[in-house]
Amino acid sequence: EKIRLGDYEGCARVVFDVERLPQIRLSLSSNKKVLTVILTDNGQGEVTEQEPEKPEEEETPPVVADGPIVVIDPGHGGDDPGAIGYDEDGKPLLYEKHVNLNISRKVVEILKENGVNVYITREDDETLSLGARTDFANELDASLFVSIHCNSYDTSDVNGTLVLHHLDESIADTYGVSGRQLANNILKYLPKAMETEDRGRMNGNAMFVIRKANMPSVIVETAFISNADDRA
Numbered sequence: 001e002k003i004r005l006g007d008y009e010g011c012a013r014v015v016f017d018v019e020r021l022p023q024i025r026l027s028l029s030s031n032k033k034v035l036t037v038i039l040t041d042n043g044q045g046e047v048t049e050q051e052p053e054k055p056e057e058e059e060t061p062p063v064v065a066d067g068p069i070v071v072i073d074p075g076h077g078g079d080d081p082g083a084i085g086y087d088e089d090g091k092p093l094l095y096e097k098h099v100n101l102n103i104s105r106k107v108v109e110i111l112k113e114n115g116v117n118v119y120i121t122r123e124d125d126e127t128l129s130l131g132a133r134t135d136f137a138n139e140l141d142a143s144l145f146v147s148i149h150c151n152s153y154d155t156s157d158v159n160g161t162l163v164l165h166h167l168d169e170s171i172a173d174t175y176g177v178s179g180r181q182l183a184n185n186i187l188k189y190l191p192k193a194m195e196t197e198d199r200g201r202m203n204g205n206a207m208f209v210i211r212k213a214n215m216p217s218v219i220v221e222t223a224f225i226s227n228a229d230d231r232a
Helices: 096-113 130-139 179-194 209-213
Strands: 002-008 012-015 020-028 036-048 071-074 084-087 094-097 115-119 145-151 162-167 197-203 217-224
Touching: 012 036, 071 096, 071 130, 094 096, 096 115, 096 145, 130 145, 130 209, 145 179, 145 209, 162 179, 179 197, 179 217, 209 217
Parallel strands: 071 115, 071 145, 145 217, 162 197
Antiparallel strands: 002 012, 020 036, 084 094, 162 217
16 A cells, blocks of 8 residues: 655664555565565455564575576666667667666566576666676676677668677586577577577677676677667
8 A cells, every 4th residue: 555664773664554465575686785575465365453463574585596697787877878779850769778777687587587596787777897797797606697788880771689709619618608609599589589680699709798707708789779670
């Protein structure tokens, strides 16, 4: 019905007033800045005034999946908008930094639902250096690093999906997959799912996040923000 906020013994307290006893799920972001609370109806009926209050319990940390660690990196952000999609009159329609974050959030959600141990380099529209992104993945000793971007070109007729990767194949000896293989796996599904042209994979050795990440890494140029069809 409503959410109440207040101070409780020096801590922030959030109270949810509900009609039914909910099932509660908590998750904390990797940078500990965002706490997500999901309340769902578990069918236990309406809350009555006579029902005794349960004693408060200490919050338990969110369950962390086992296995390989995947880092998703929404490109750009904050002071760096990335590429911009304009309409025919030159008015900005879409900013890459927002698209990258929205796609990344969806990817993280899907991976978590499938039991993948996944982290994201930025949770909101914040400025983040390239070094901070790779340092984040390296400190986690991640197994994969996927940086999500939008492409752009001087003319609006160019479209499609492209993946950049490192050419070093020896990394597969340690991680079981190379950047090239990761790029191929992504291109096997993404253009078909997005109904975009498959522009293949490219040498990404010159790109900072690919060069500085210790693990197999790719930059996924999902689509051209400068092309109307891709932008849609």
